[in-house]
Amino acid sequence: MxxxxxxxxxxxxxxxxxxxxxxxxxxxxxxxxxxxxxxxxxxxxxxxxxxxxxxxxxxxxxxxxxxxxxxxxxxxxxxxxxxxxxxxxxxxxxxxxxxxxxxxxxxxxxxxxxxxxxxxxxxxxxxxxxxxxxxxxxxxxxxxxxxxxYGCFYGINAGGHTLECRSGETVSLFSLTGVTGIDLSGFEFTPRESEFSAGFNGVSNRALEDKPRISFTSGRLIVYEQKWREQ
Missing domain, CATH: 3.40.50.10240 (Thiamin pyrophosphokinase, catalytic domain)
Incomplete structure (x- = not known):
């Protein structure tokens, strides 16, 4: 026990x-x-x-x-x-x-x-x-x-989020349970659909400005921010 x-x-x-x-x-x-x-x-x-x-x-x-x-x-x-x-x-x-x-x-x-x-x-x-x-x-x-x-992982719940990253930094998004109503602002790549299915891997997006934003209406995302590139 x-x-x-x-x-x-x-x-x-x-x-x-x-x-x-x-x-x-x-x-x-x-x-x-x-x-x-x-x-x-x-x-x-x-x-x-x-x-x-x-x-x-x-x-x-x-x-x-x-x-x-x-x-x-x-x-x-x-x-x-x-x-x-x-x-x-x-x-x-x-x-x-x-x-x-x-x-x-x-x-x-x-x-x-x-x-x-x-x-x-x-x-x-x-x-x-x-x-x-x-x-x-x-x-x-x-x-x-x-x-x-090289950086850090963290999780975010549904809502609006301003990321503490700088222009040029790499950001990856992972959805294990599915996410709806997704909207990205200040990133090089934006999703064609407003939903991420369970198991979605959005690897190596890039921030085009300081403090880009992510919002979504349901689900949970795991975010990875790359802070360093060199060994």
Whole structure:
């Protein structure tokens, strides 16, 4: 039977106190390939509240950044030195039906941040990568940005959206469930139809202006913004 996530009042009090002093943004560092410095510099600040998803602790150490909390079944952590991190900041959660990233997201939601960034979650095993990207199709409680070495994925619900990208940047759109009433403004390519069927892949569109707009009346889109082209 899956074990529910539990933590002591002391753990909650410490995390909430540290989160209040943070930038109101959570950065989850997973156990995938090491993120490039340009990504870290863009996402991680001195004020970020950092959650290491189990083996993501190794990236925290490489960055010389102690996490505020370490979450997971901790199988990848037990072999690592833990000096400098209070023992109560290790949250052990055994649930074979949820990945360590999902456990970290569950905890992050409790903090009610304005946004969540996820690093080192893409690019290793393809099944893990796909599983993580699919989280974006159903996670809509708090804006979640999933970064790779070139840019980020995020999900948007029906409505009007102004993208935080610049003219010339590449933008890809994916619809897993179908989207209706689609309208794009400020892009090189616009759809001939007002609907995207389930499984639609609109890869490598290009923004013709800063902050292009997307609107649609139903469904959910996964957006990818490419921020860097070079290796």
């Amino acid at each position: 899956a074990k529910a996530m539990r933590f002591s009042r002391r753990q909650l009090a410490i995390c909430l106190r540290e989160f209040v002093l943070s930038s109101n943004e959570v950065v989850i560092i997973a156990n995938g390939p090491e993120p490039k410095n340009r990504v870290v510099q863009r996402v991680l600040t001195d004020e970020s509240f950092v959650i290491a998803a189990d083996g993501g602790l190794r990236h925290c150490r490489a960055l010389n950044r102690l996490p505020n909390v370490v979450i997971g079944d901790l199988d990848s952590v037990l072999s690592q030195p833990i000096d400098g991190i209070p023992r109560e900041m290790f949250l052990e959660v055994h649930d074979q039906n949820r990945t360590d990233i999902q456990k970290a997201l569950d905890f992050a939601v409790k903090l009610k941040p304005k946004r969540i960034h996820l690093l080192a979650a893409l690019g290793a095993r393809h099944d893990h990568t796909l599983s993580n990207v699919l989280i974006l199709n159903r996670f809509d409680e708090i804006p979640l940005y999933m970064w790779d070495d």
